Amino acid sequence: MNNRMKRISNNIYQISLGWVNVFVIEDNGLTLVDTGTKGSTGKIFSAIKSAGKNPYDIKRIILTHAHPDHAGSAEEIKRMLRVPVLAHHEDAKIMGYGVAVRKEICLTPGLKNWLIYELAIKRAGINIEPVVIDEQLNDRDLLPLLGGIRVVHTPGHSKGHIALLAENEEVLIAGDLLSNSTGLGLSVIYENMAEGISSIMKVTDLDFDKMAFGHGSPILKDAGSIIRQTFVNYEYTLV
Ligand SMILES: [Zn+2]
Ligand SMILES: [Zn+2]
Numbered sequence: 001m002n003n004r005m006k007r008i009s010n011n012i013y014q015i016s017l018g019w020v021n022v023f024v025i026e027d028n029g030l031t032l033v034d035t036g037t038k039g040s041t042g043k044i045f046s047a048i049k050s051a052g053k054n055p056y057d058i059k060r061i062i063l064t065h066a067h068p069d070h071a072g073s074a075e076e077i078k079r080m081l082r083v084p085v086l087a088h089h090e091d092a093k094i095m096g097y098g099v100a101v102r103k104e105i106c107l108t109p110g111l112k113n114w115l116i117y118e119l120a121i122k123r124a125g126i127n128i129e130p131v132v133i134d135e136q137l138n139d140r141d142l143l144p145l146l147g148g149i150r151v152v153h154t155p156g157h158s159k160g161h162i163a164l165l166a167e168n169e170e171v172l173i174a175g176d177l178l179s180n181s182t183g184l185g186l187s188v189i190y191e192n193m194a195e196g197i198s199s200i201m202k203v204t205d206l207d208f209d210k211m212a213f214g215h216g217s218p219i220l221k222d223a224g225s226i227i228r229q230t231f232v233n234y235e236y237t238l239v
Helices: 041-050 074-081 089-095 111-124 193-204 223-231
Strands: 005-009 012-017 020-026 030-033 058-062 085-088 135-137 149-153 162-166 171-173 210-212
Touching: 005 041, 005 210, 012 041, 041 074, 058 074, 085 089, 089 135, 149 193, 193 223, 210 223
Parallel strands: 030 058, 058 085, 085 135, 171 210
Antiparallel strands: 005 012, 012 020, 020 030, 149 162, 162 171
16 A cells, blocks of 8 residues: 655645545644554654655644544654644544544445445444643634644534645645545535535635545645535535
């Protein structure tokens, strides 16, 4: 499996770890966005090294949400590098107890979603190694990276889910707000699907050209208009 770093924009890279992606932002050291499942540290570090960069330059970890395929190695990397972990306050609460998935889960209709749920999501379990979140984020916070990365609270998939808008690079790191793993569409599971769709509508108002996902390939051009076209009618058809 090739898990080398793929460039999304000038200073944002994607590392694919099998079926889930993590991201590296290069500015003021490295920032790791998401951490894969438990045991992903070695793969992430070797991908960073293979791009000629030093994983020990990671200065902070941002988690898009609590799920075990995103927050699974957060505590291990934090412990190893002694770096702060940032996440939205709603998911920060549960991650501190090692809880990664809330009870209310609805599966998006469709055979492909059912298969992914049965083969991957169930297997990932509902717990992570507990991780204390050092900085709790709120909607519209501006992180001092790349001239300002906007935190966009996008609940639904998870109550504390965030997307990250790197305004100067016109990149939206979408996490699991939606998915591009079997074509552009909804994520496989939502805690609250109506809220998840409202969150997708919320990002259609933002200005970005490229979009990267927790699952699937990035869209490297015209992502804003592609998302608008794809989801324009979802509000009415699915809720
Ligand atoms: Zn998720
Ligand atoms: Zn995920």
